[in-house]
Amino acid sequence: MRSPEDESGFTGAQKAAVLMLALGEEQSTRLFSMMHEDEIKEVSSAMSQLGSVRAELVERLCVEFGESMGGLGHLVGSYESTERLLQRALPRDRAAQIMDEIRGPAGRTMWDKLGNVHEAVLANYLKNEYPQTVAVVLSKIRPDHAARVLTLLPDSFSIEVVMRMLRMESVQKDVLAGVERTLRAEFMSNLARSTRRDAHEMMAEIFNNLDRASETRFVAALEERNRESAERIKALMFTFDDLGRLSPVAVQGLLRAVEKDKLPLALKGASESLRELFFKNLSERAGKMLRDDIEGLGPVKLRDVDDAQAAIVVLAKELAANGTIEIGEGKDEELVY
Known part of the structure; x- marks a missing residue:
């Protein structure tokens, strides 16, 4: 050319x-x-x-x-300025549809955005769609996300979706475009308007970042005002003491990743049972060294202990998020011997 x-x-x-x-x-x-x-x-x-x-x-x-x-000078990009530009260039309903999509889960493409939708929300929508449509959607999102969605679909329906996925060849461009249009019009726009972060989940995260004294004070005050909300928040919180619920495999994964100077300080303020959990997952020599490090600390400030424990909790959450460990393991989990 x-x-x-x-x-x-x-x-x-x-x-x-x-x-x-x-x-x-x-x-x-x-x-x-x-x-x-x-x-x-x-x-x-x-x-x-x-x-x-x-x-x-x-x-x-x-x-x-x-x-x-x-020539543009100082630029300020915002939802409002973007919406004004779109309304000047497009019909009002189309501009509103695009803004709903922008305000929805982050992502450049529709499939990126779906990857950021919670699996329970996505499964709840897809269970009312045709199995072939669901098969197309699951084939376009990340395998780990598709797996979580699949397990939340009704049994007979999910098997039908699996069968469609097995028989599915390359999806025609017009079919894919049709599925995208439907998702954008019926699902993403409604999601953007209706999705609101759970207030209890938000408060649990905030409480997780309080020092121990403040956390105790706020939880006690909330229990007096609204015991139900207090219990929901406590159930959503993940604290240092909750590490006691971890499996040996998860504890070992955490031990491999934790900063060695933080562990003795964090365990200085821990219960004896939680200390024992860590000791049991170390070699005899490493366990003795950790005990000596804890005893060698002498008196320490409670704030320093809280900070060390908070850092280890954050690390545990990060390891869980990337799949290195699991922190949701309970005693009712099914085991294989």
């Missing part, structure tokens, strides 16, 4: 391609890394077909870009 004679004949993708080539390989690589796959394809396609572009034309395009950016 021959390049236009002046910058007015360039498409947006061609202008971007010229600018990126002018910036050089290192900067262009960084820009590509921030683009969506569709944008990369569009710009790289234009780049591959540019042919020879005169130096003065490259310079004019770079100057045009610089002037357009410099």
Whole structure:
């Protein structure tokens, strides 16, 4: 494809391609890394077909870009300014639909967004869809997320979905587009309007970050005012004492990751049973060294103990989030011997 004679004949993708080539390989690589796959394809396609572009034309395009950016002054992007622009360019209902989607779970594409929807919410919606539609959706999201959704669907329905997935070949583009339109119109827009974070879950996280004295004070005060809410919050909280519910495998995983100077300080203020849980999952030599470290600390400030325990709780949550350990293991879990 021959390049236009002046910058007015360039498409947006061609202008971007010229600018990126002018910036050089290192900067262009960084820009590509921030683009969506569709944008990369569009710009790289234009780049591959540019042919020879005169130096003065490259310079004019770079100057045009610089002037357009410099002339904007201070920029403030917000939902409100975005919505005003969309309403000027699109029909009101379409602009509202796009804003609902933007305010929904984060993600560049519909499938990215679905990956950020809680599995229980997604399963509750999908159980009323056709098995073939559900099969398409589960084939497009991450396998771990699809697995969690699948287990929450009714048994007979989930098996039907599995069978459809097994028989499914490549999904036709128009079918996929239809599923996306349905999800966007019926699910994501409703989700954006109705999703509200559970207040008890939010307070549990806040209480988890209080020092011990403040936590005790707030929980006791809340129990007097609203015992039901207090119990819900306590059930959602994960504290250092809750580490006592971990399996030996989880404790060993935590021990491998924890900062060695924090463990003695944290266990200094722990119950004897919780200390024993950690000792049992160490070698005899390592357990003796840990006991000696705890005894060697002498008197310590309660705030320092709280800080060390809080750091280990945060670490346990991070390890659980990435699948290294499980922190939800209870005594009623089914075991295999």
